[in-house]
Amino acid sequence: MRIARVNLRANFAAFDRWLMLSVFALLGTGTLLVYAATKSWFASQGLDPQYYLKRHILNIFIGALLTYGTTLIDYRLLRAYTPILWGLGVLALVAVLVPGVGSTVNGAKSWIALPGGFQLQPAELAKISVIIGMSMILAEGRDVDSAPSDGDVLRALAIAALPMLLIIAQPDLGEVLIITAAVVSIIAVSGAPTRWVAGLLLLGVLGSFVAVKSGVIHQYQLKRLQSFVDPTADPQQSGYQLRQSRITIGSGGVVGKGLFNGPQTNGRFVPEQQTDFIFTVAGEELGFLGSGFILLMFGLFFFRAFMIARRTTDIFGRLVVIGVIAWFAFQTFENIGMTMGLMPMTGVPLPFMSYGGSSMFANLIGLGLLQNVHVRSR
Numbered sequence: 001m002r003i004a005r006v007n008l009r010a011n012f013a014a015f016d017r018w019l020m021l022s023v024f025a026l027l028g029t030g031t032l033l034v035y036a037a038t039k040s041w042f043a044s045q046g047l048d049p050q051y052y053l054k055r056h057i058l059n060i061f062i063g064a065l066l067t068y069g070t071t072l073i074d075y076r077l078l079r080a081y082t083p084i085l086w087g088l089g090v091l092a093l094v095a096v097l098v099p100g101v102g103s104t105v106n107g108a109k110s111w112i113a114l115p116g117g118f119q120l121q122p123a124e125l126a127k128i129s130v131i132i133g134m135s136m137i138l139a140e141g142r143d144v145d146s147a148p149s150d151g152d153v154l155r156a157l158a159i160a161a162l163p164m165l166l167i168i169a170q171p172d173l174g175e176v177l178i179i180t181a182a183v184v185s186i187i188a189v190s191g192a193p194t195r196w197v198a199g200l201l202l203l204g205v206l207g208s209f210v211a212v213k214s215g216v217i218h219q220y221q222l223k224r225l226q227s228f229v230d231p232t233a234d235p236q237q238s239g240y241q242l243r244q245s246r247i248t249i250g251s252g253g254v255v256g257k258g259l260f261n262g263p264q265t266n267g268r269f270v271p272e273q274q275t276d277f278i279f280t281v282a283g284e285e286l287g288f289l290g291s292g293f294i295l296l297m298f299g300l301f302f303f304r305a306f307m308i309a310r311r312t313t314d315i316f317g318r319l320v321v322i323g324v325i326a327w328f329a330f331q332t333f334e335n336i337g338m339t340m341g342l343m344p345m346t347g348v349p350l351p352f353m354s355y356g357g358s359s360m361f362a363n364l365i366g367l368g369l370l371q372n373v374h375v376r377s378r
Helices: 003-012 016-045 050-073 076-096 122-137 150-168 173-189 195-214 219-229 239-250 277-309 315-339 357-377
Strands: 102-105 108-113
Touching: 016 050, 016 195, 016 277, 016 357, 050 357, 076 108, 076 122, 076 150, 076 315, 076 357, 108 122, 122 150, 122 173, 122 315, 122 357, 150 173, 173 195, 173 239, 173 315, 239 277, 277 315, 277 357, 315 357
Parallel strands: none
Antiparallel strands: 102 108
16 A cells, blocks of 8 residues: 555656646636636526536546546556547447437537536547557557558548547537647658648548538538638627627736626626637636736647657657647637637637536546656656
8 A cells, every 4th residue: 555655656746747737727717717707697697606616626626537547557558458448439429429319519419418417528538549549550560760651541540530420420520620630740740751641631621622512511510610701691690709709808908807807708798608718708807918828828738748749759659649739739729719710610618728527528638648658758
């Protein structure tokens, strides 16, 4: 027992402290913003104003346990369990599409209802299985100086293709784009010929065009894309949300209206503010300085993650870290960009900050993977 305690303490001590500091800062700030986004409206309706706050803290607590659990097993041993993880992820994505099992939220059948009012979004966890699976295929039997064969790349793409097709069937465009960013980044860093990266980018452009023309993209998603080009295209739905999002962020000025004092936030003018549009709360109530602090913490997070990728000499570990970085980087850019009209609205949460159990669990498992590689690379 004493040896176990020593090992646990040593595992904690070996963590990248700056990486943890950035995540703690984002989690703490996000918790305050989720409370600010929901407190006044729930109180005005005679409901528990701390409802979302308590559930958000519970999600963080569960996610923290998942983070630490992810660091206990040497990441190099995860390769042995990758087929199991990938298979469970695919089964969960299939279950979502089964009538009576999957639940539809905001036009996408992406959720599985759980007891206690909780919901699970398998697409969030599928990102992890795709990253680990592709990294395993591209790293298997190689040394640092060798490049993966064309057959390796094809097998790696097959690992990602099935989950992505199942997510498209839901449909969830945001998660598909995030996985695509991770897939392209892993292949680019793996040493595969440049033609694979160029081909995937070209395939993505052609696939988007075909999806729009063939009706794979639903009407509500098309309206989101139209509102990105012209905010007046859908004035009652996505166009309204984008306009209110811009107004809310811009109204904060340099120092903001003060926490819990944002008129736009308290008036519930921005739909889904505690989830996909949590950054608008920061813009209004914390202003430019508070929003800048959030961006600074994300910058610190990505800097430390890149340092982990640079230090590790293990190909598998490096590809896993790059996949996680691409996932978080694209999702952060997409979320903040869509709140300001710089990116189309795709319904992706802001990592470590938005309310949502599945996304928080996936984010903190991703953090655990980064720390796992860091600890074993020292």
